[in-house]
Amino acid sequence: MTELTGKIVLGPHQYGKAENRVVRIHRDTPRHEIRDMNVSSCLRGDFGAAHLEGDQGTVLPTDTQKQTIYAYAKGVEFVETYALALARHFVDDVEPVHSARIEIEEYAWERVAVDGVGHDHTWTRKGSEVRTAAVTVQGSGRARREWVIGGLKDLVVLKSTGSEFAGFLTDPYTVLEPTRDRVMATSLVAKWRFTTTDVDWDVTYAGIKATMLERFANLQSKALQQTLFEMGRAVLEKYPFVAEIRLSAPNKHHFVYDLERFGVANDNEVFHADDRPYGLIQATVQREDAPDAGIAWDAYTGAV
């Protein structure tokens, strides 16, 4: 056995206040607007002494970060601009901070319809998906870098035909039968990296989501792998200011249930929806000339 005798040192570290539940109601007119968010702040910089010596001299308390998150909530318009404002504040105004990452999940609400009209100040939680934003700001002056990653998760989609899986590699353990017509379902996670901070955020979010859903629906899919690439490609084709998109999709298997045992025909009509195990397919679709991602993907909570 090799005995390691090298000096023990502090490796990468970061800290912040995770999962601040912030609800911002815009109530300047009788028709209110709501932004329901889960906000995490993460600071990176000169914090070694806190770990090595217990010296808090450079440590901005996570409680202060929480207070700042709420103080800045008055200015919320879009999650991306809120995250940019917070990250810029921590880097610009808090000396030991070299870079800051803000991660936000946003839960969508839909107006309650009363006599066919959306109510002014009552909503129900909408859909399953969560909008995500992750902003990283680093350095100052000419060395300043800013990255914005938009995204969504838990977008549950299913198509009842238009999906195949055949021609795959087989070995002595293969029992799966090829199919030209199956159910395809997933709970999509997508994250896209912007090349600019000058974006029409809400319109772009809705457009990217719609583009991915259109491809999922209309592509005659040979596999989830192909579907992911085609969804990503469609987004990059439509949005020249998106450098890359990362997609992760659990294959929510729907197995045709054997009804022959009961003398009942089953032509892709009755399925067993299996929740685990699931195939997990992941792909990045990127431009060859994409600008360097730097630390854009260095995550904090792992939720965004």
Ligand SMILES: O=c1[nH]c(=O)c2[nH]c(=O)[nH]c2[nH]1
């Ligand atoms: O779209 C699919 N991709 C796979 O890699 C795979 N593997 C599997 O068993 N079923 C599927 N479906």
